[in-house]
Every structure is written in structure tokens, then in C-alpha cells.
Amino acid sequence: MYKVLRLAGREYMAAVKTKGFIISLVMLPIFMSGSMIAMALLKDQVDIRQRHIVIIDETHQMGAVLVDAADSRNKTGVFDEETGEQNQPEYLIDLQEPEADLTQQMSRISDQIRNAEIHAFLHIQPSAIHPAAHPGNSAINYHSESAALDDVRSWLRDPINAQLRRLRLAEANIDETLIPDLFAYSWVNPKGLLTIDEDGNIVDATSSNELQSIALPLVMVMLMFMMSMMGAMPQLSAVMEEKTQRIVEVILGSITPFQFMLGKILGGLAVALTSTLVYVGGGVLFLEFKGFESFIPYDILPWFFVNLVLLLFMLGALMTSLGSVANDAKDAQSLSLPAMFPMMIPMFVMFPVLKEPLSAFATWLSLIPPFTPMVMILRLASPVTIPAWQPWAGLGGVIIFTLLVVWGGARIFRAAILMQGVPLKFSNIMRWMTKG
Amino acid sequence: MNAISLEHITKRFGDFTAVDDLSLQVPQGSIYGFIGPNGSGKTTTIRMIMNIFHPDSGKVIAFGEPRVDTHTDRIGYLPEERGLYKKMKVRELLRFYGELKTGKKVNDDVELWLNKMELSDWANKKVDALSKGMSQKVQFIATVVSKPDLVILDEPFSGLDPVNTNTLLTAMLDLQKNGATIIFSTHDMSTAEKVCDYIFMIHKGKKVLDGTLSDIQNKYGTDTLRIRCEKKAVGLDSIVGIENVHDFGQIQELRTTPGADRQDILKALMVSNKLLSFEIMKPSLHDIFVRIASTTEEVSHV
Numbered sequence: 258m259y260k261v262l263r264l265a266g267r268e269y270m271a272a273v274k275t276k277g278f279i280i281s282l283v284m285l286p287i288f289m290s291g292s293m294i295a296m297a298l299l300k301d302q303v304d305i306r307q308r309h310i311v312i313i314d315e316t317h318q319m320g321a322v323l324v325d326a327a328d329s330r331n332k333t334g335v336f337d338e339e340t341g342e343q344n345q346p347e348y349l350i351d352l353q354e355p356e357a358d359l360t361q362q363m364s365r366i367s368d369q370i371r372n373a374e375i376h377a378f379l380h381i382q383p384s385a386i387h388p389a390a391h392p393g394n395s396a397i398n399y400h401s402e403s404a405a406l407d408d409v410r411s412w413l414r415d416p417i418n419a420q421l422r423r424l425r426l427a428e429a430n431i432d433e434t435l436i437p438d439l440f441a442y443s444w445v446n447p448k449g450l451l452t453i454d455e456d457g458n459i460v461d462a463t464s465s466n467e468l469q470s471i472a473l474p475l476v477m478v479m480l481m482f483m484m485s486m487m488g489a490m491p492q493l494s495a496v497m498e499e500k501t502q503r504i505v506e507v508i509l510g511s512i513t514p515f516q517f518m519l520g521k522i523l524g525g526l527a528v529a530l531t532s533t534l535v536y537v538g539g540g541v542l543f544l545e546f547k548g549f550e551s552f553i554p555y556d557i558l559p560w561f562f563v564n565l566v567l568l569l570f571m572l573g574a575l576m577t578s579l580g581s582v583a584n585d586a587k588d589a590q591s592l593s594l595p596a597m598f599p600m601m602i603p604m605f606v607m608f609p610v611l612k613e614p615l616s617a618f619a620t621w622l623s624l625i626p627p628f629t630p631m632v633m634i635l636r637l638a639s640p641v642t643i644p645a646w647q648p649w650a651g652l653g654g655v656i657i658f659t660l661l662v663v664w665g666g667a668r669i670f671r672a673a674i675l676m677q678g679v680p681l682k683f684s685n686i687m688r689w690m691t692k693g
Numbered sequence: 694m695n696a697i698s699l700e701h702i703t704k705r706f707g708d709f710t711a712v713d714d715l716s717l718q719v720p721q722g723s724i725y726g727f728i729g730p731n732g733s734g735k736t737t738t739i740r741m742i743m744n745i746f747h748p749d750s751g752k753v754i755a756f757g758e759p760r761v762d763t764h765t766d767r768i769g770y771l772p773e774e775r776g777l778y779k780k781m782k783v784r785e786l787l788r789f790y791g792e793l794k795t796g797k798k799v800n801d802d803v804e805l806w807l808n809k810m811e812l813s814d815w816a817n818k819k820v821d822a823l824s825k826g827m828s829q830k831v832q833f834i835a836t837v838v839s840k841p842d843l844v845i846l847d848e849p850f851s852g853l854d855p856v857n858t859n860t861l862l863t864a865m866l867d868l869q870k871n872g873a874t875i876i877f878s879t880h881d882m883s884t885a886e887k888v889c890d891y892i893f894m895i896h897k898g899k900k901v902l903d904g905t906l907s908d909i910q911n912k913y914g915t916d917t918l919r920i921r922c923e924k925k926a927v928g929l930d931s932i933v934g935i936e937n938v939h940d941f942g943q944i945q946e947l948r949t950t951p952g953a954d955r956q957d958i959l960k961a962l963m964v965s966n967k968l969l970s971f972e973i974m975k976p977s978l979h980d981i982f983v984r985i986a987s988t989t990e991e992v993s994h995v
Contacts, residue, residue, distance in 0.1 A: 503776035511765060
């Protein structure tokens with residue numbers, strides 16, 4: 258065992274003593290939370306140029322209200338309350354009468370938009386007030402070069418719908434002032450479950466939001482993914498290089514191929530665990546320091562580490578064995594994509610699993626060994642409670658599968674590691690695994 | 694006792710038989726030379742001794758016992774293809790290789806060998822800063838720093854200048870004096886002749902020579918004549934009793950047919966050439982090697 262640990266120690270030191278390791282240790286959280294940081298940094302970077310919007314209102318009952326709503330917004334809603342600086346663009350609305358040739362009119366306005374003379378135009382058809390009578394007809398259309406992502410379109414929704422309700426109430430001869438909170442929209446508040454404390458008292462449920470629900474599983478799975486990239490993936494090219502540079506034969510003069518493979522896996526595992534401990538330890542300390550102890554998932558952390566270790570073992574065996582069959586960097590590149598499937602598939606299905614952690618799809622996927630470590634953690638970290646037997650069943654499956662991967666990988670490794678120039682074929686790999 | 698005994702070992706790769714029913718005994722404390730053309734099975738044989746390859750049939754016995762993994766700790770191995778971690782420092786690398794072999798610290802031995810091979814000034818340099826000769830010496834130290842009982846050197850002198858070759862040869866002989874057994878493969882026949890207690894030749898996977906140099910030469914008898922002429926030798930091919938002429942320019946080596954009368958050959962030589970010297974001798978190892986390696990016939994076991 259000393260030899261295995263000595264080899265693992267060399268691998269570990271060769272990895273962590275580099276500047277690249279320190280840089281990646283710092284850069285990883287930045288990459289992981291890159292979009293959130295970018296959003297936070299750029300939240301004040303709003304284009305405050307005026308938006309000129311043309312409205313063609315065939316109902317003749319909507320346009321003026323929208324002009325008033327825009328004026329009201331321009332007076333109160335585009336300035337920072339504390340500094341008084343403008344932080345949102347003004348909306349300037351120009352009402353145009355519908356022409357006899359409406360199509361020609363809309364085409365002309367479209368050209369004006371292309372020439373950046375105006376920002377967008379809104380076309381309100383007569384059927385807008387009673388759309389149910391004209392099913393399938395798009396009664397209100399917003400036209401711009403990027404209509405789907407346009408903030409103006411989102412803003413228009415409330416004043417348009419409020420005016421439509423007023424018109425319908427007026428037709429029904431109902432005085433809207435008689436109905437309090439007529440236009441007060443209600444929000445369905447997401448809350449957890451009630452609990453019972455140590456004294457037997459019922460504790461009210463706490464509110465949750467979408468960010469809280471996905472942040473923990475997302476962070477844990479992303480961490481697993483990144484640690485696999487750091488601890489297991491490099492083994493493929495490292496073994497390929499040691500093979501092509503003939504270092505392997507020197508090493509095999511001192512230890513067996515299995516010891517060699519085990520040393521490489523343990524070295525990679527140690528590198529990944531070092532980084533994980535830095536991040537998890539740092540995260541726990543930060544949350545405690547900030548007074549958010551309740552957000553620290555102490556009950557899930559043991560499962561996280563056990564699954565991470567097994568994932569790294571499984572991937573390490575896979576990567577070292579595939580590295581042994583590669584003859585050059587091109588081979589290693591070809592092999593790296595299929596080798597990443599156990600990590601990529603859970604990433605692809607992350608959001609469907611998070612949305613329905615108890616669905617048959619999520620349950621079965623979390624019990625299929627190559628995907629178990631990441632998918633099971635995803636389910637465990639979600640707000641719902643999954644049946645207690647499932648993490649244990651998943652763990653048993655992963656242990657058996659990992660042993661099989663190590664066994665098969667060792668057979669491939671032993672057969673292929675000293676073979677130079679043997680074509681990279683699936684049949685060869687299967688033959689080495691089955692016949693040694 | 695034999696350091697290594699190979700008993701009818703065979704190794705195949707698919708349809709190709711790399712080593713065929715090979716038996717060999719390497720006495721403890723000896724220097725055993727492995728010679729043979731490229732691709733003849735030398736390295737495969739060595740890898741079977743090292744337990745890197747398992748023979749398809751036959752047995753490898755090391756130090757009197759069937760070969761097991763733990764024997765590897767007693768064997769130092771310098772492969773034909775050199776392999777060093779280029780980004781490691783020399784001292785760090787040697788300690789790593791030594792500890793991997795012995796399972797314990799080898800710091801003192803590393804310093805000893807660095808001094809001996811005049812590499813102390815390079816101990817803190819990275820391997821990729823070394824010249825080829827220095828790298829070769831580092832690889833040699835990595836092989837012997839664990840004080841192995843058996844040292845296997847696959848082509849240890851390839852690419853070395855004469856000074857470094859002598860340094861390595863001296864180190865090899867020192868190891869033997871201290872009781873180690875040495876197996877080395879080489880294409881340098883003159884070195885093999887000078888250094889080896891025993892020589893083994895493998896050709897097309899089969900053993901074709903095995904024994905001391907004099908044993909081997911005696912099998913071929915004194916069928917070689919070495920002559921030197923005042924001017925360029927002429928008419929050698931047409932002399933009755935001569936089957937092969939090897940002209941080195943300044944001297945010529947002639948191989949005689951079995952039963953040829955050397956007096957008659959001398960007379961014939963003197964008719965067409967002015968001889969400066971005429972010597973009856975045993976064939977050199979180089980000559981024997983070439984004779985065997987150039988034959989296209991199926992070789993037979995010794």
C-alpha cells in the first residue's frame with residue numbers, strides 16, 4: 258500500500274504545486290457563479306435612451322390610456338428614489354390613426370424601426386376588447402426587432418389589461434369604484450411545511466423562493482461536476498502521456514498495473530477533495546459568519562462526500578483505462594467525450610429532476626449507477642423529501658458498479674498500457690476487458 | 694543458485710510468437726548479455742522476467758522461487774525506452790523511483806549515486822534541462838538506487854558517448870563486485886565480448902546461442918582468417934576453401950569452408966597479394982551474430 262500511496266502522493270503534489278491549481282481554485286467559483294455576478298455587476302447598466310413607440314389603436318379606446326400610463330411612468334418610475342438620477346428609459350408614445358391601407362402603414366413603420374427612427378409599434382385590433390368571440394385571432398400585436406425580449410412589451414401588459422377590464426365593466430354598467438381591490442392582483446406565496454420543534458410546538462412554515470429551491474442542489478451538482486473535471490478528467494491525458502513518453506514501463510518495473518492505476522485514481526481523488534474541502538469549508542464558514550446557519554445542509558453533506566468519492570473513483574478508473582488505450586492526443590480527445598457521459602447526462606436533466614424530484618424519471622435515473630451520485634444529490638438537496646431507502650439503494654448500486662468499473666478498467670489498463678500504435682477500436686477495448 | 698531460471702516460456706501476441714519455448718539459467722553474480730536482432734524477442738523476454746508480461750506457458754523462477762510480484766522489489770530495471778517525468782527535479786525523481794521500489798526512504802543512496810555519476814550539480818534541475826547522456830545516467834541511477842539483487846538493463850549504452858559508456862560500464866562492474874547479478878541487452882558486440890560472463894542470443898523468438906564467449910566461439914572452431922595486405926587485396930573470392938570475405942579496408946576477414954586446408958589458402962593468397970600478416974582465429978561475436986541473424990532459414994534450438 259505504501260507504493261500506491263507514494264505514487265498517489267506524487268500525483269497529488271504534481272497537481273497542487275502548480276500555479277494552475279491555485280488559479281483554478283480561485284477561478285472555479287467565479288465561473289460557477291459567473292452569470293449571477295455578471296448580472297449583479299451589470300444591473301445598473303441600463304440603456305436609458307428614450308423609446309419611441311407608435312400605437313395604432315383600431316378600438317379607439319385604448320391608446321390614450323396608454324399614453325397617460327407612459328406619461329405617469331416617465332414622471333415617477335424612471336428615476337432612482339434616493340439619488341434622483343434617471344435609471345430607466347422614458348417611453349414616448351405616438352398615437353397614429355389607422356389608415357385605409359393598414360398593411361402599407363405597418364410596413365412603413367417597420368422601415369422606420371429598421372432605420373432606428375422609432376423603437377416599436379403596437380397594433381390593437383377591434384377584437385381586443387372581446388377576444389373570446391374571435392378564437393385564434395391575435396388581437397394585440399407588438400412589433401419590434403426583438404419583440405420577445407423587449408421590456409416595453411412586458412410593461413404594456415398591465416395598463417392594457419387594466420383598461421380592457423374597465424371597458425368591460427363599463428359595458429356591464431358596473432361602477433368599478435364600488436368594488437374594492439378590483440385591480441389588486443394576488444400572489445400565491447410559496448411556503449414549506451409546518452414542523453414540530455423539540456418542545457412539541459408546531460412551527461409555522463417558512464417562505465421559500467425559486468432561487469432558494471434551486472440554489473443548493475445546483476451548487477452541489479455543479480461542485481461535483483467541477484471536481485470531477487479537476488480530479489478525474491485529467492487522468493485520461495496524463496496516462497496517455499506517461500504511456501507515450503514510456504514512463505509507464507519504468508513504473509511497472511516497481512509496481513503492478515493495478516497499483517499504478519489505483520495510485521493515479523487516489524492522487525486525483527486527493528486533488529479534488531482538497532478543492533472540495535476548501536469550497537465547502539469556506540461556504541460553511543461564510544454562512545455561519547453571516548448568520549445563515551439554517552441554510553447549511555449538514556444532513557446532506559455526508560451523502561455529498563460519499564457520492565463524490567465514489568463518482569471520482571468510478572470516473573478515475575474509467576479515465577485511466579481509457580488513457581491507457583489512447584496512442585496520442587487525438588485519441589485522448591476522441592475518448593474524452595463519451596467518458597464524460599456520466600457527468601453530462603445529469604447536467605442535461607438537472608432542471609426536470611429538480612422540478613419533479615419524486616417523478617418516476619427522476620427516481621429511476623437516480624438509481625442507475627453511472628448517474629446516481631449526481632442525480633441522487635440533486636434530489637436529496639431539493640426541498641422535497643425522498644424515500645429514505647432510495648439514497649441507500651443508490652449507494653449500494655454505485656459501490657457495485659464502481660467495483661466493476663475498477664475491475665474492468667484494470668483489465669483494460671494492464672493489457673493496453675504497453676501497447677503502442679494499436680488502433681483505437683471499441684472491439685479492442687472490449688476484448689481487453691473480457692479477455693485481459 | 695540461479696538469479697533467474699526461465700523454463701520453456703512462450704509468449705504470443707495474436708498469431709505472432711514473440712518468444713518460443715525459451716529456457717535459460719542466469720547464475721547469481723554473473724553478467725549475462727542478451728543479444729539478438731531487432732524484434733527478436735529480447736525485450737519481451739525481459740518484460741516476462743519483470744512480470745510486466747505473463748508467459749502464455751512455462752515458468753519464470755526468480756531467486757529460486759516462482760516469480761511473484763514481491764520479487765520486483767529485488768530487481769532493478771532500465772527499459773529500452775527511457776521514461777522520466779520531465780517536470781520533476783532530478784533529486785526528487787530519484788527519491789520517488791527509489792521509494793517506489795523499496796518502500797522506504799533512499800535519500801542517502803540518491804546522494805551517493807549523484808556524486809558517483811557526477812550529477813550533484815544537476816540535482817535540483819528539472820529533468821527536461823538535462824542532456825541525453827545525463828538523462829541516461831539519471832535513468833541508470835533510478836534503476837540501481839534501490840540496491841537490487843538483479844539489475845536488468847535493456848540497451849543501456851545506446852546513444853551514449855564513449856566517456857559516459859565507460860562510466861556506466863564501471864558502475865555495472867562495481868555492482869557485480871558487490872554481489873549483484875546483471876542482465877543487459879546490447880547491439881554492441883565488442884562490449885558484450887569484453888564484459889559478459891555469459892552470452893545469450895535470441896533470434897525469431899528462439900534461443901540460438903547460450904554460454905560463455907569461449908564456449909560459443911569453440912562451437913564455430915577456428916574457421917576465420919584475418920589478413921593484411923600491402924595494397925588492396927584482390928582475388929579473394931576465387932580462392933578455393935574461402936566461403937565468405939569481409940573486407941574492412943585495412944584488414945580482411947575470411948571464413949573458410951569446413952575441412953579447407955589453410956596452407957593451400959595461404960599459398961593462393963601469396964600468389965595474388967603481398968601479405969603483411971596472416972592470422973588464424975576464432976570468429977568474433979559480431980561475426981557469429983551476423984551469420985545467425987542474416988540466415989533466412991528456420992533457426993533451431995541450442
